[in-house]
Amino acid sequence: MAAIAPQTLEEKPVAVESQSKSITLRISKFNPKTESNRNFVDFTIPYKKWTTVLDAILVVKENFDHSVGVRYSCRQSSCGSCGMKINGKPALACYTKISELNSNTITVEPMDNFPIIRDLVVSFERMFSAHKKLKPYIISEDSEITKDTKEFLQTPEDVEKYLQFSNCIKCGLCNSACPTMATDSSFIGPQALAQAYRYVADNRDKGKNDRLKIIDDSHGIWRCHFAGSCSKVCPKGVDPAMAIQLLRGYLLGFRK
Amino acid sequence: MEKQTNREGIKGWLNPTRYGIERFAYWLMRLTGLGLLAYFVAHIIETSTIVDGKDAWDKMLELTQTTEGHIILALVIGMSVFHTVNGIRVMLGQGGIGVGKPGRPDYPYNKPASLNNKHKLCIYASIGLAALAMLYGLQVMFGV
Numbered sequence: 082m083a084a085i086a087p088q089t090l091e092e093k094p095v096a097v098e099s100q101s102k103s104i105t106l107r108i109s110k111f112n113p114k115t116e117s118n119r120n121f122v123d124f125t126i127p128y129k130k131w132t133t134v135l136d137a138i139l140v141v142k143e144n145f146d147h148s149v150g151v152r153y154s155c156r157q158s159s160c161g162s163c164g165m166k167i168n169g170k171p172a173l174a175c176y177t178k179i180s181e182l183n184s185n186t187i188t189v190e191p192m193d194n195f196p197i198i199r200d201l202v203v204s205f206e207r208m209f210s211a212h213k214k215l216k217p218y219i220i221s222e223d224s225e226i227t228k229d230t231k232e233f234l235q236t237p238e239d240v241e242k243y244l245q246f247s248n249c250i251k252c253g254l255c256n257s258a259c260p261t262m263a264t265d266s267s268f269i270g271p272q273a274l275a276q277a278y279r280y281v282a283d284n285r286d287k288g289k290n291d292r293l294k295i296i297d298d299s300h301g302i303w304r305c306h307f308a309g310s311c312s313k314v315c316p317k318g319v320d321p322a323m324a325i326q327l328l329r330g331y332l333l334g335f336r337k
Numbered sequence: 338m339e340k341q342t343n344r345e346g347i348k349g350w351l352n353p354t355r356y357g358i359e360r361f362a363y364w365l366m367r368l369t370g371l372g373l374l375a376y377f378v379a380h381i382i383e384t385s386t387i388v389d390g391k392d393a394w395d396k397m398l399e400l401t402q403t404t405e406g407h408i409i410l411a412l413v414i415g416m417s418v419f420h421t422v423n424g425i426r427v428m429l430g431q432g433g434i435g436v437g438k439p440g441r442p443d444y445p446y447n448k449p450a451s452l453n454n455k456h457k458l459c460i461y462a463s464i465g466l467a468a469l470a471m472l473y474g475l476q477v478m479f480g481v
Contacts, residue, residue, distance in 0.1 A: 170355050193345040203343065245442045258356060260363060263349030266342065282439070306366075307430050309359035309456075312449035318442025323451035330433035 103127045104179055106137050108149055109190040112199050121188070122146065128179045134187060135163050135174035138201075150200030158316050161252030165201045166190040171257040173316050192257035208253055211273040215295060217280065220288030233285045246279035246324050248317040255311035255321050267300035271311035274302055275321035278328040293331055302329055359452055362460040366423055369416040376413050407478040414474040419467035426459040 106126050111119040124145050126137045135153055142149050151174075153163040158176040167177050168184060171192050179187060195203035223233075255271040256262050262270055277292045296302040305325045312322040330336040353364030386397045400406055430436055430451075437450025 191343065193343060193349065195343055197343050241440055243439065245439055248442060260349050260360070263345035264347060266344065305431075306363060307359075307427050308356070308363035309449070309452045310356040312451050313356045313359070315449065316446065318446030318449065320437075320439075320442075320449040320451050322449065323436045323439065326430055326436045326451065327433045327439070329431055333432055335432050335434075 101127050101129055104137070104184070105186045106141060107186060107188040108138070108141065108146075108200070109188075110149070110200050111191075111197060112150075113197055119190075130178075130180050132179050133175050134165075134167055134172075134177045134179060134182075134189060137179060137187070138174060138189065150198070150202045152202045159250060161250035164192050164203075164252040164254050164257070166192055166257070171254040171314050173252060173254070176316050192253060194257050194259070194262040195253060203253070205251070205253060208251065208256055208270060208272055211269050212251065212276055215269070215273045215277040215280075215292055216288055217276050219280065219283065219286050220291065221285060222287065235284065239284050242284075243279045243282040246275050246282070246319055249276060249279070249319050250317055252316065254314045254316065255319075258310040258314045260308050260310065261304045261306065265300060265304055268304045269296060269298075269301050271305070271321035271325060274305070274328060275311075275319055275324035278324035281328060281331065289331070293328075296328065297332055302332065305329075357452065358457055358460050362423055362463070365419060365464075366427070369420040372412070372416045373420060376416075407475065410478065411471045411474045415467040415471040418470040419463050422463040422466055423460065426456065426463065430456065 103125050106124045107121045108124065109119055110122050124141045126140050128137060133156075135151075135156060138149065138151050139153075142151070151163070151165075153175060154160040155162070156175045158173050161173070163174040164171060165174055166172075167174065167189055168182060168187060174189070189201060191197045191201050191203045195205065195208070198204050249272065251272065253272065255275070259268075259271050261268050274296060277296055280286045281289045281292055302325060305322075307322060307326060309322045312320045315321065327336065350364060350367060353361045383397055383401075386393045401410065426435075435453070435455050437453055440450070
């Protein structure tokens with residue numbers, strides 16, 4: 082080991098340097114308050130095997146154009162802030178490695194079906210209000226903290242009924258990929274519908290009928306045509322398409 | 338205003354290649370639905386010529402016996418078969434049948450249970466059956 086170590090130290094920087102390649106990063110720049118058209122600005126960025134699209138955008142901000150508008154926070158696909166369209170498909174910039182895109186040009190745009198605030202940043206106002214409308218909390222008369230009551234016991238099987246749907250980080254990728262969201266401005270959207278199922282499937286919750294009443298609307302659950310694109314782009318395995326079809330089972334009387 | 342909402346609009350439907358075979362099936366379902374609607378309208382116009390007498394009716398029938406008429410009818414056969422078989426798949430899925438069971442998702446979360454092989458197989462079968470029905474229709478109409 083001791084004999085190998087100095088050689089590795091000397092050779093490693095050379096080896097890493099030779100693996101470094103570059104790509105053209107095309108960033109959509111648009112300020113709806115002052116501009117009428119979207120422009121694309123190209124930057125040549127070096128990257129390595131693990132460089133993410135977010136890393137590349139931050140290189141642009143640090144070295145070329147500080148004004149690029151981008152929202153990010155955790156950089157580990159937990160906060161859902163950096164959703165954007167990468168080479169035509171919605172994805173999290175921090176979760177998308179440049180080396181996996183197999184393209185010399187990477188185009189980043191704001192997500193479709195969300196109003197643009199600036200450059201790559203979109204407004205989540207409508208998605209959050211749809212989410213809130215579906216009462217995303219346990220509705221129950223009983224409380225774990227009331228005197229003389231016990232904790233709500235759930236079996237592992239009970240938990241598995243809703244666990245994957247509680248993984249939602251509200252990144253909006255599903256709403257951006259949904260073909261119904263593309264044309265129906267009043268559609269509740271796969272994000273909120275999946276969250277409705279998350280609480281309906283939870284055996285501690287007593288708000289099933291309230292939620293079913295909200296989604297049983299002309300712009301509600303019936304607008305989903307099971308294209309499955311929401312599940313395809315979800316970075317957390319939530320599978321909104323499954324949640325929506327299972328939720329529909331309650332309204333059709335297949336599930337109780 | 339369109340820029341403000343940033344909605345993808347109808348062009349979101351027009352590109353079926355980005356999200357796998359399920360999105361392609363969605364696109365084909367829409368396309369065949371519109372095609373069948375156009376056929377039903379044309380069919381009503383065609384059959385309504387009977388009120389103008391036998392000559393008008395025979396003239397209209399001759400149109401369906403041309404090469405173009407046969408190709409259009411073969412397309413109608415294909416559209417009907419795909420729309421029916423894929424429609425049954427979608428209806429079953431929308432009732433929660435064959436969409437998988439909720440479970441603990443595992444990293445890298447790229448295999449959603451609802452987009453499973455059963456559905457993929459049904460989509461390929463719908464396309465295959467539509468192609469076979471079209472070929473059979475062409476064989477009967479052209480008498481090859």
